[in-house]
Amino acid sequence: MTPRGTGPYGAGDMREVVIGLLGAGNVGGGVARILQENQADIERRLGASVRVKKILVRNLERTRDATMPRALLTTDPREVLEDPEIRIVVELMGGIEPALTMILEALSRSKHVVTANKALMATHGKVLFAEAQRRGVAINFEAAVAGGIPILRALREGLASDRIERITGIVNGTCNYILDAMSRTGATYADALKDAQAAGFAEADPTLDVGGGDAAQKLSLLTLLAFGLRVDPAAIATEGITRVRSFDIAAADALGYVFKSLAEARQTPEGPALSVHPMLVPKEHILATVRGSYNAVLVESRAMGRSLYHGRGAGPMPTGMAVVSDIIELCRHIFAFDAGRPPPEAFSTIVEAVPRPTSDEAHENYLCVHVTNVPGILGRVASCLGRHEVSVKRLEQDLHGAGQAVDMVVVTERVPEARVRAAVAEIDGLDEVTGPTHRFRIREPDTIE
């Protein structure tokens, strides 16, 4: 970090945190890309820049994109681990070794560590945390569980003062994708797995995912952060989804349930109750709405009640984002209470803004037109709408006797605010209209899936 403690800094002497990456696969590439593409945003939020100095790779000759220039690459881990300028080491190799040895080496040199390695954290967390604590540095691993949801951060900070009673997670995107596909299409498990593999949502060897082992590792990390309990993933009652047949899916559907693979941790007087199981979930349950490869974690705690975190679980970009968020958090810590600490409002420069006028917003609209039911009124209302190019998607009219007041409900196509306002003003001026038209906007039907 150079220079340091002499802020406030102009553009010319912006503070800098130097980092090194171990591994340049999918997630490593995502991290490099995010750091480069969002450089301006990150500098704006942090009041400092993040520079990648070295990237450990297996093969120097492989073609890589422009975010990983040849000059940064090395096959010698010491160039990352022993460089005194590098403050944060980001481990993205996966697997136990050599990741474990390299992270311990980084910590022993008082470097902070960010990792996405859930298997390593779930099985060797104890020795890693102990070494980090001894050296007074941090080890961040938000990306290890449900990358697209900052759930570890929420458990560590947002819910830090509450007593958590139960956590239920849909934490394996492959399982959820397969079960969801079986529900929607009636496909067999084997066919849904093949589809998931073709779509990139399942590995060629899917055992760790569909067997529940991946979810058990994540549950072990969630249990650590929620309850301060360390549990060996191998000790968790774990059941995969391979037993679930199309027949079961259909029978569950008829009974009002959908299948979900749930990872659950509860505190009980007899100790923690932990399990990973495919379960039938009532369709009206909030966890039943989690579609495709999305993840969700439902937290039940004493004071807050139920809170749900829902988002994309895996993939290079969500995982890369979680890694970069961990890096940014460490930079904030590094700068904390230096002169020129990062801004309290999350951005180092705030722009004063005025909202744009809403007249060019476009929505579908619900109109309730109050009319006297006389012949021709429908046509006159339709003409007003037509003159302002407001297309009608649906029209419902409760017909009573002629001359009686009725409510005519119109659903419009997506149309700019100004046009629908003008049309409504004209409608409200018609003789047969008995009061101001009720109008509400309709939210577009984007579901999460």
Next chain:
Amino acid sequence: MTPRGTGPYGAGDMREVVIGLLGAGNVGGGVARILQENQADIERRLGASVRVKKILVRNLERTRDATMPRALLTTDPREVLEDPEIRIVVELMGGIEPALTMILEALSRSKHVVTANKALMATHGKVLFAEAQRRGVAINFEAAVAGGIPILRALREGLASDRIERITGIVNGTCNYILDAMSRTGATYADALKDAQAAGFAEADPTLDVGGGDAAQKLSLLTLLAFGLRVDPAAIATEGITRVRSFDIAAADALGYVFKSLAEARQTPEGPALSVHPMLVPKEHILATVRGSYNAVLVESRAMGRSLYHGRGAGPMPTGMAVVSDIIELCRHIFAFDAGRPPPEAFSTIVEAVPRPTSDEAHENYLCVHVTNVPGILGRVASCLGRHEVSVKRLEQDLHGAGQAVDMVVVTERVPEARVRAAVAEIDGLDEVTGPTHRFRIREPDTIE
């Protein structure tokens, strides 16, 4: 903070952060109670204790519970603001003045500030942030927006490296409670409001809530943290829910929609588009599932896609929790990079744990028994279940010709694991059973509402 920098600390010399409270109403009482009731948990997470030294109140004589002993109370703000031992000032008075003057005074004395005051932060944030930055201290306000959801923290950190494109919030619990009640019971707006007031979900003067002003203030804060844009809440196009009639609710329902009051912020080339409106939301939309007084914030960002944060919005306990989480975060900052910094794994002591056996778990179960359709088989399966006290809730049998193989689907009542396992083992031993019974657990039907 005494003592400091001499860690590691035993129980005898645990580090301490001293705080002062301004205000002792509902939220203040919640904060004091949470700090006291969860003292052990907080110390375990933080490796330090939090001590309330002074509480500013209006009336010394009012009866208060044991978490606010008389000796801590004062009517003189200087006893909080000028005490050099107090490192964090927690403002819970609400309103603009005297809160503004007191917070500025605290910041000018280099004290960190935690506040739940959304009106103040939304309208005077600029001067407060500037003073905090000048003094090198922090001002945390997680409790100002949707206390039960750590959404500000997620925007500031979890999504810090992503580019946020749109935020849509159900951020006013009163509005959602009223609209949800109108949908479920067919009540008029006036009756639903009365019910909400009786149930404590609406103020005697509900104008700020039902008129959309509260949501506009929260949207202004969300916009600041998501986009780094400062927008005057008064400049946001804001519409309350008072226009929504039972007829509209029923018509929307028939058309496949529910009413929600949505606060939305989007980046557009012409500037930020901000609005607070009651809108029709398709029933299958994830925001349509937000019930009662719950809040939810849907974040759409470039890399992460859609993520949803869902939980209790307001009330003394969720708001108090958010305040205490902010206090804990500040304590972590205060200790950061001292000797004996807080533990990297969120707790200062981790317990090695073994999960309890799953045999005494109790669930409803789905059984698919594969039988030959002969007379009496139903009775024999039922007898097996009965002998192990497994009550049947529902039984479905596809009947074909006698002697043919059929699948008999059974839904059991809630029954301990060991009993249902024993019953299934016995069933699978029957001559007419053609293969192992498929069994899955059923999640209990707790919906969020």
